Amino acid sequence: MRCSTASTMFSISESSCIPRALMRTRHHRACGARDGVRRHGGAPVQTLPSRCGAIDRRKYRRQRVRTIALPIADRSLTLRVMSSRARERRAIRVRGVVQGVGFRPAMYRLADSFGLGGFVRNDREGVWIEVEGRATDVDRFVAQLSSAAPDASRIDTVETATIAARGEPKFRIVESAAVDGERAAAGIPADLAPCADCLRELEDPANRRYRYPFINCTACGPRFTIVRDVPYDRAKTTMTPFEMCDACRREYEEPADRRFHAEPNACPACGPHAQLVSASRVIARREEAVALAARAIRDGAIVAVKGAGGFVLAVDATNESAVVRLRERKRRPHKPFAVMARSLVALDDVAVIDDLARTLLVDRARPIVLVPARRPCALALAVAPGLGDVGVYLPPTPLQHLLLTAGPPLQVMTSGNLAEEPIARTNGEALDKLASVADVVLLHDREIHARSDDSVVRVTSRRAIPMRRARGFVPEAIRLPVAGPPLLAVGGHERNTVCLVRDGQAVLSQHVGDLDHIDSERFFSEVIDHLHELVGAQPVAVAHDLHPDYRSTRWALRWAQNTKLPRLEIQHHHAHVAACLAEHGRTDRVAGIAFDGTGLGDDGSLWGGEILAADLGSARRLGHLRALALPGGEAAIREPWRVAAAALLDAGESLDVLSWVPSRELSRVSALLSTDLPVRATGAGRWFDAVAALLGIAAEISYDAQAAAQLEAIAAPGDAEPLELRIAAGEMFEIDLRPAIREIAHELRRGTTAPVLAARFHATLVLAIRESCHRTRERTVVLTGGCFQNRRLVEDATRVLETDGFEVLTHERVPPNDGGLALGQAAIASFQLATRRTTACA
Known part of the structure; x- marks a missing residue:
């Protein structure tokens, strides 16, 4: 039998088993426990990539093999499996999230328990271990390495090799090593909530x-x-x-102490301290600062608090006037606020917390979890106006834990920024930019190097949908299905993230946000620089969206011009599909249902309701939703009644159901629609806007996807009868929703309620998805794009498709919205570059 890995190749007889000393293993979170190892009866079970099953190392016996050459750490070493009585030294390379999680102390304790000598150190590849002692004890060390690893770690690969013994009697933790000119492939962990x-x-x-x-x-x-x-x-x-x-x-x-080599270790005598300040003076320091800040929140004040990755704005979540005042000062009229709770018990009174939500809330990542709100409840109505869900989370830092302990048990904790700007990172930024919002500022003297907003996930009946990937999850890498050369992907314009690839590992940045503001562009550049510091890849190409006006695209054009390196244009919706494929480790061709607002298509028009046949190499457009006119361009997105008027007129209906819109405005839009001026888009998000406005629930909006979120919130529960639709036959089919619009107008005139029609519209889109999938040749379906953050849509579509025998892939690690675009761009570009390189070599 011949066995191989990326860096080793050796031969053993057909009757032999692979010795533990030479096993290279991969561990994946999807295969079992948090560190990627299934545990049965306390013994680790190594798992191979791509869900190939598990190998129980207890089944393997030690074998005698011949001398083998194995390159490790740029050295070619001669290996010999020695008898169990001989003294042996083993070199071990561990890759994954193994720095900053107590991995070295854990290895120290394990080695010490077996009386082994040697050392462990961090380096730019991960962790390097050398252990020496009796061969049987060394074997036991290797066998127990994974199970002894801290819970917060994740082991991706382990490589071992026998090297010359040095007679080293003691085991040590040594200073980290870095080779000049090399950069890091080591996984830095995300921030971890208090244990x-x-x-x-x-x-x-x-x-x-x-x-x-x-x-x-x-x-x-x-x-x-x-x-x-x-x-x-x-x-x-x-x-x-x-x-x-x-x-x-x-x-x-002290090896026995849980702070053994804890790098941020500190105490009141030597560490950072808090201060409560106003615009003109320091109000209090240390413990008193926290106590007075908690009292201020309890008294109705707005307090800016320095959190893990930036400042947040805190108010009592049950104080209506305080929450309204925060909205006014922050210039955020409708977008929902998140609520931090003292405990799960405090949350039970205001939100429906199921087992999945409970697990997410206590996870070390401490994301904001969107769950159904209880109505009525103690929360101020202004926390999440017009929505059925509320975002809740537990304190991600000890400082916030203290505020919740001493202050109100439910506090709004929302991003410390003004509209469209990044969150404040430094004390100076907070005092400058939040002075008009916060009454006082609770800051401290430990610098935040990488600003990072809170992560957001949404709970469905079956899984959690990531909506914003940032603190607690970044910079965890995602292994690409096809490894290519180092490259950079710069994402889209809204909900921007960037992605740097090295050795087939895609490191997706924290949420950057919309790039409309100059400070957001600076943050975008900061993020790219920081990724280079951590990952160290020297990109040979940059991948970007097709849209020439995206600021990320413009940055990529300048980068390519300055570096004289190639750039790869990636179509928006192909990138959405590829992101989902990449996180599932898939390369096969699928039916990609990409429903979002808008994205530039291959033909130069605006897409957004797409049915694609796609893999990492290519995408072919099979069908799409009927295009809607957007009278007034950007104004139509801010004022969905304009899109509703366009949909009615396109369906041959009168505008009488929009009687609440001033007749002068309707006449102006009607005149505009009679020309060729309005741009048209197939975006599913625009159809949500149109129907929401028709039902009178979102005439104007102040944040992206507000109309769709409110339409979902009012939809009547239970099964609903789809509205009429028509799918035109042809090589590229069109899903015609004009019959549905006519039926909605008719039902409104009859007095049918908005909740009933909202539910029926959701059912109509599910029917359109089902019929579209049956028109493709693929049996695997990817549901992607921002519209699949909608709990009802993704749950119902998944259920119907699985009933029909389709395999359905949805997003589980990266957002379906534009926050996942950079990963999709990276996956496509990596595939294309790897294919070109293979072809050239052939």
């Missing part, structure tokens, strides 16, 4: 860290947001200015 041990200490009056807002250990605390460079050491974080006191140093150097 149970730290929370107990935080609330223990006898503990020296009682009520200390910056408590942490190897199992929790800031990581990505404070890391300047790799390898992950204190000297490369924003903790550099804080020299550990003697007590903290003893913890840091």
